Amino acid sequence: MPRVVVLTGAGISAESGLGTFRDAGGLWAQHRIEDVATPERFARDPARVHAFYNARRAQARAARPNPAHLALARLEAALGAAFLLVTQNVDGLHEAAGARNPRHMHGALDRALCAACAHDWDAPEAMAPEDPCPACGAPATRPDVVWFGEIPHHMDEIGRALAACDLFVSIGTSGEVYPAAGFVQEAALNGARTLELNLEPSAGSAFFDEARHGPASRIVPAWVEEVLAAGG
Numbered sequence: 001m002p003r004v005v006v007l008t009g010a011g012i013s014a015e016s017g018l019g020t021f022r023d024a025g026g027l028w029a030q031h032r033i034e035d036v037a038t039p040e041r042f043a044r045d046p047a048r049v050h051a052f053y054n055a056r057r058a059q060a061r062a063a064r065p066n067p068a069h070l071a072l073a074r075l076e077a078a079l080g081a082a083f084l085l086v087t088q089n090v091d092g093l094h095e096a097a098g099a100r101n102p103r104h105m106h107g108a109l110d111r112a113l114c115a116a117c118a119h120d121w122d123a124p125e126a127m128a129p130e131d132p133c134p135a136c137g138a139p140a141t142r143p144d145v146v147w148f149g150e151i152p153h154h155m156d157e158i159g160r161a162l163a164a165c166d167l168f169v170s171i172g173t174s175g176e177v178y179p180a181a182g183f184v185q186e187a188a189l190n191g192a193r194t195l196e197l198n199l200e201p202s203a204g205s206a207f208f209d210e211a212r213h214g215p216a217s218r219i220v221p222a223w224v225e226e227v228l229a230a231g232g
Contacts, residue, residue: 001082002166004227005158005192006072007183008087008094011172011199012216016063018091036148042115043079046129046142053143054126057109060090068171070221073098075224079104084161086154088173088180090145105152105180111144120144152179162187169195169223172216175202184208198224 168187
């Protein structure tokens with residue numbers, strides 16, 4: 001059975017109503033990234049950062065998985081241990097679709113983290129700077145998301161999977177944010193076939209063996225059906 005690594009980005013959740021960095025009029029368009037997604041800004045203005053992520057958390061909890069999320073959950077069920085789903089997204093739509101254990105390399109909106117002792121727990125609907133950590137009591141609660149300048153989660157496991165996979169698929173990513181943007185080259189160097197599924201060519205589209213473009217809710221289920229029909 002082929003070993004498959006799938007990377008998903010904001011484009012797979014766009015059709016569920018969750019905007020990407022580049023969407024006009026969305027949450028991100030109302031803020032500079034530097035004002036809400038760096039540890040330095042959190043240290044200077046935690047109330048503003050919490051307000052932004054409280055809004056993102058509410059938006060994500062109201063969203064529902066689309067056919068692309070559901071198709072990947074079917075693929076995971078069919079391939080089992082030969083399949084690894086890595087996501088740059090901090091929403092929970094893969095889990096809502098039935099994914100068993102997606103690796104959230106950029107963290108998750110539904111988790112909270114103590115900046116003082118690194119304890120993590122299920123996030124409430126709204127968080128505030130004065131919220132105490134349930135483990136150490138420090139008023140250092142922050143969203144458990146990876147901000148610019150911080151190290152993504154699960155990198156050792158992802159690196160091992162990229163070295164061993166037969167197929168690497170990137171879905172709904174811009175191809176501009178590292179280290180994820182370099183996964184295609186890492187997988188290809190280790191002999192994997194590579195496929196891009198995206199609304200339009202990404203910044204790294206030329207690195208893929210094959211690219212298919214269109215809405216994720218259409219092209220991802222079609223690709224999954226091909227894989228399942230071929231027996232993996």
